[in-house]
Amino acid sequence: MTLMEAIAARSDELAQKWAELILGTYPKQTQAVWRSNRDQFSNPVGHAILTSTSELMPLMLTWNDAQAVANSLGTLVKIRAVQDFSPAQALSFVFLLKKLLRQEFLPELSARGAVEELLSFETRVDNLATIAFDIYVAARDQVARMRVDEVKRAHTSIVRRANLMQKDVAAQKAE
Amino acid sequence: MSKMVKPDELLKTISYTPPAEGWMDLPVNTSPGNWAYPAKQDKVEYLMHEMPGIFANPRQWNPEDVDWKLPSNWKEIVVNGFRERLDKYRSLKLFMDICVRCGACADKCHFFIGSGDPKNMPVLRAELMRSIYRGEFTTAGKILGKLTGARVLEEDVLKEWFIYFYQCTECRRCSLYCPYGIDTAEVTMMARELLHLCGININWILEPVSNCNRTGNHLGIQPHAFKDIVEFMVDDIETITGKRVKCPLNEKGHEVLFITPSGDAFADPGIYTFMGYLMLFDAIGLDFTMSTYASEGGNFGLFTHADAMKSINGKMYAEANRLGCKWILGGECGHMWRVVNQYMDTMNGNMQGPQMKTPVNPITGTVFENAKQTKMVHIAEFTADLIKHGKLKFDKSRNANVVATFHDSCNTARGMGMFEEPRYVLKNVLDNFHEMPEGTIREQTFCCAGGSGLNTDEIMDIRMRGGLPRGNALKHVVDKHGVNTMACVCAIDRATLIPLADYWAPGVNITGLHELVANALVLDGEEERTMNLRQEPLPGFEEE
Numbered sequence: 001m002t003l004m005e006a007i008a009a010r011s012d013e014l015a016q017k018w019a020e021l022i023l024g025t026y027p028k029q030t031q032a033v034w035r036s037n038r039d040q041f042s043n044p045v046g047h048a049i050l051t052s053t054s055e056l057m058p059l060m061l062t063w064n065d066a067q068a069v070a071n072s073l074g075t076l077v078k079i080r081a082v083q084d085f086s087p088a089q090a091l092s093f094v095f096l097l098k099k100l101l102r103q104e105f106l107p108e109l110s111a112r113g114a115v116e117e118l119l120s121f122e123t124r125v126d127n128l129a130t131i132a133f134d135i136y137v138a139a140r141d142q143v144a145r146m147r148v149d150e151v152k153r154a155h156t157s158i159v160r161r162a163n164l165m166q167k168d169v170a171a172q173k174a175e
Numbered sequence: 176m177s178k179m180v181k182p183d184e185l186l187k188t189i190s191y192t193p194p195a196e197g198w199m200d201l202p203v204n205t206s207p208g209n210w211a212y213p214a215k216q217d218k219v220e221y222l223m224h225e226m227p228g229i230f231a232n233p234r235q236w237n238p239e240d241v242d243w244k245l246p247s248n249w250k251e252i253v254v255n256g257f258r259e260r261l262d263k264y265r266s267l268k269l270f271m272d273i274c275v276r277c278g279a280c281a282d283k284c285h286f287f288i289g290s291g292d293p294k295n296m297p298v299l300r301a302e303l304m305r306s307i308y309r310g311e312f313t314t315a316g317k318i319l320g321k322l323t324g325a326r327v328l329e330e331d332v333l334k335e336w337f338i339y340f341y342q343c344t345e346c347r348r349c350s351l352y353c354p355y356g357i358d359t360a361e362v363t364m365m366a367r368e369l370l371h372l373c374g375i376n377i378n379w380i381l382e383p384v385s386n387c388n389r390t391g392n393h394l395g396i397q398p399h400a401f402k403d404i405v406e407f408m409v410d411d412i413e414t415i416t417g418k419r420v421k422c423p424l425n426e427k428g429h430e431v432l433f434i435t436p437s438g439d440a441f442a443d444p445g446i447y448t449f450m451g452y453l454m455l456f457d458a459i460g461l462d463f464t465m466s467t468y469a470s471e472g473g474n475f476g477l478f479t480h481a482d483a484m485k486s487i488n489g490k491m492y493a494e495a496n497r498l499g500c501k502w503i504l505g506g507e508c509g510h511m512w513r514v515v516n517q518y519m520d521t522m523n524g525n526m527q528g529p530q531m532k533t534p535v536n537p538i539t540g541t542v543f544e545n546a547k548q549t550k551m552v553h554i555a556e557f558t559a560d561l562i563k564h565g566k567l568k569f570d571k572s573r574n575a576n577v578v579a580t581f582h583d584s585c586n587t588a589r590g591m592g593m594f595e596e597p598r599y600v601l602k603n604v605l606d607n608f609h610e611m612p613e614g615t616i617r618e619q620t621f622c623c624a625g626g627s628g629l630n631t632d633e634i635m636d637i638r639m640r641g642g643l644p645r646g647n648a649l650k651h652v653v654d655k656h657g658v659n660t661m662a663c664v665c666a667i668d669r670a671t672l673i674p675l676a677d678y679w680a681p682g683v684n685i686t687g688l689h690e691l692v693a694n695a696l697v698l699d700g701e702e703e704r705t706m707n708l709r710q711e712p713l714p715g716f717e718e719e
Contacts, residue, residue: 090176150673
């Protein structure tokens with residue numbers, strides 16, 4: 001069985017284990033609460049972790065739909081982009097997949113001298129990280145833009161009045 | 176995003192495992208992004224002069240610094256303030272004593288749901304205060320210390336209070352699920368009062384409080400400027416409808432005083448809701464005036480101190496009396512209605528002049544018995560009553576491109592139990608309406624994460640993670656029903672839901688209820704409308 005076949009055969013289980021590792025990046029009390037509730041609306045983060053990992057595992061195998069990969073990553077990356085994580089911590093969840101794959105497959109692959117299969121699959125994980133990086137940066141850009149836009153919106157009428165006053169002053173000077 | 180990790184730390188390893196210590200031993204993170212800017216020194220000085228005994232210690236300080244420049248006797252101040260409040264508010268004493276840590280509230284707070292920070296679990300947030308209560312005021316706690324969950328009041332505890340009691344929007348979703356009805360919002364209020372006594376505060380709250388006290392509204396706008404701004408909206412209504420509507424200011428002898436949050440006058444998109452009110456009043460010929468002093472329904476005193484709230488609220492009756500109005504009609508606001516519904520009668524009921532009467536809708540004759548005490552009617556109730564009696568003409572086709580959902584503001588939902596009226600109004604002015612999922616609306620509504628004075632941009636990250644539950648439910652109806660508009664009846668919502676939707680459910684417009692009402696409302700003698708209140712083309716007029 002090739003590595004790809006092995007991953008395909010255990011896709012659900014691996015997605016679940018990856019999700020567990022991601023949950024492990026949150027405090028213990030939180031893990032307990034998020035693990036026990038799978039509801040999409042009362043536990044959106046837990047739900048996003050499970051959804052992202054279970055969608056991404058098969059996509060990693062077919063690896064032909066960049067948009068689908070980005071969509072599946074999107075919610076989780078956007079969530080972690082505004083949580084109290086440094087950028088490195090926020091995106092570390094992608095590399096947890098490498099950790100998992102090595103843990104699950106490396107001994108067997110080394111034994112039969114087929115480590116390059118893992119290396120080649122890991123390239124996909126690296127690419128996944130760069131896609132996540134794009135989404136993360138776009139999210140941070142958006143937060144910065146929203147801050148500026150909000151300040152502008154808060155004073156719409158005041159600015160409109162100030163601009164008119166400025167025009168009045170300028171007109172008088174011209175006369 | 177938290178503080179950047181230094182390269183040499185990254186070289187060692189990316190630490191993604193959270194520390195294993197118990198919550199009491201974890202130092203609080205005071206890096207920027209975790210707090211809103213402290214109040215300006217002159218605002219605190221002004222407020223100390225105007226409202227003695229509430230505020231203290233005006234200075235320049237930075238929460239990122241180790242030294243917060245607290246008064247030398249800060250500990251004594253907090254302990255005495257705590258004792259005073261335990262004696263004054265029986266509710267506080269109960270809330271400190273009766274929690275059995277059942278965990279029902281743990282996953283109900285939007286800040287916890289979005290952040291995963293255990294100190295945002297309502298039980299643990301309250302525990303930040305309870306642990307001090309046990310340590311300072313109970314014998315068992317004094318003797319047994321940590322064994323009873325007690326701890327000593329240290330400067331770090333105060334810092335922790337500042338970070339976490341300003342990550343509570345006082346939305347009261349947690350208390351809905353508490354079998355004892357513990358109101359964590361009131362715990363937050365008490366914590367903030369104690370922090371004020373040491374000069375720990377945020378500018379986004381204190382500047383509006385100080386402006387309100389001086390000019391009547393959050394931005395400190397004076398009467399002449401307020402008049403100009405109202406004129407802009409009257410001009411815009413004329414551009415859209417060809418009709419010049421009235422907006423009397425400070426005129427005596429009208430039946431109704433209309434008060435709305437100043438965000439409706441100054442901020443986009445509140446201005447369209449304001450225009451909506453004026454058009455509604457024109458349609459029914461309401462005998463009303465506005466006041467340039469009671470030019471703010473919002474009351475940031477609620478997020479500050481009971482006495483500050485009382486003081487700011489007083490202008491409503493004072494202006495009703497000065498102008499000789501019989502009752503007050505209130506616009507779309509969240510916390511204004513919490514103050515009106517829960518506290519106004521107790522605080523300032525004695526200020527009601529003899530001319531004030533139980534509100535009666537002059538068009539339909541409906542007596543608003545529910546407003547007998549305060550003499551204040553919510554505009555959604557008022558408009559629903561007008562619609563019920565067939566007094567308004569609508570052309571729903573003008574809202575044909577709107578696929579709407581409704582966000583219940585925490586304060587009007589949990590603070591006054593208003594669920595049906597806004598929905599009834601919405602369904603009468605448009606055809607496409609879809610509820611967000613059960614468990615995220617009505618009394619279980621999720622907060623916009625900007626309430627209680629947290630709608631400032633420097634904590635946008637905190638707001639976004641706190642806004643995730645709302646945004647996630649919104650995204651669901653966007654995907655399922657093509658919702659493109661979220662209506663709400665709160666000025667803070669109208670401001671904060673815009674970035675929230677932008678981030679979590681892009682493509683959704685945020686509108687006030689009366690903006691949609693006025694778009695559909697047919698006025699006598701108006702010209703054919705080709706654009707909505709935002710001066711965007713109406714359906715069928717896109718090409719012109």
